[in-house]
Amino acid sequence: GEDVEQSLFLSVREGDSSVINCTYTDSSSTYLYWYKQEPGAGLQLLTYIFSNMDMKQDQRLTVLLNKKDKHLSLRIADTQTGDSAIYFCAERSSSASKIIFGSGTRLSIRP
């Protein structure tokens, strides 16, 4: 079945770049997403990429997609304390009826 995996924790220094990685199994995924969750709140969509794209940039965010390796990454440039959150990778299943989420990566920022 479909599966999405990501590492659980990442710690970076304020001002550095953060790179959060994700792997997925469904080769027929159409859309891949990055969501952000702050404590005690719902998830907010940060960005998404269509499966026929390799890269998407949106201000401080860069998404890279390697379809051959089924690998997705999110780079946050100039990481700030407000970026502390849990980041979820997700894919839209080939049946398009549901979204599969990874377990989330908790990003912490150190001064």
Place this chain on the structure above:
Amino acid sequence: DGGITQSPKYLFRKEGQNVTLSCEQNLNHDAMYWYRQDPGQGLRLIYYSQIVNDFQKGDIAEGYSVSREKKESFPLTVTSAQKNPTAFYLCASSRENTGELFFGEGSRLTVL
């Protein structure tokens, strides 16, 4: 403002009681979803509905029930049959073309 509204934000339940979590959206989305979130496990799909009067089981539907009588509303009932109901519950609706999910702020259920 358009969005998803979940209530209550916090709920306490005694064992053996059913509880219903409310989810309302004014985004005019056809599809709605309920997820359960446990620490370190990400989001697991409970039920989803792609259109009014129709819904399907997700990966962990046992002990839960839903209804979809109106486009705007997708309530979730956590029944006494759910063995471990303490969790954070998230409702979402989705934009049809991109599948982008819009989430509510969540409901935290604690069983005493």
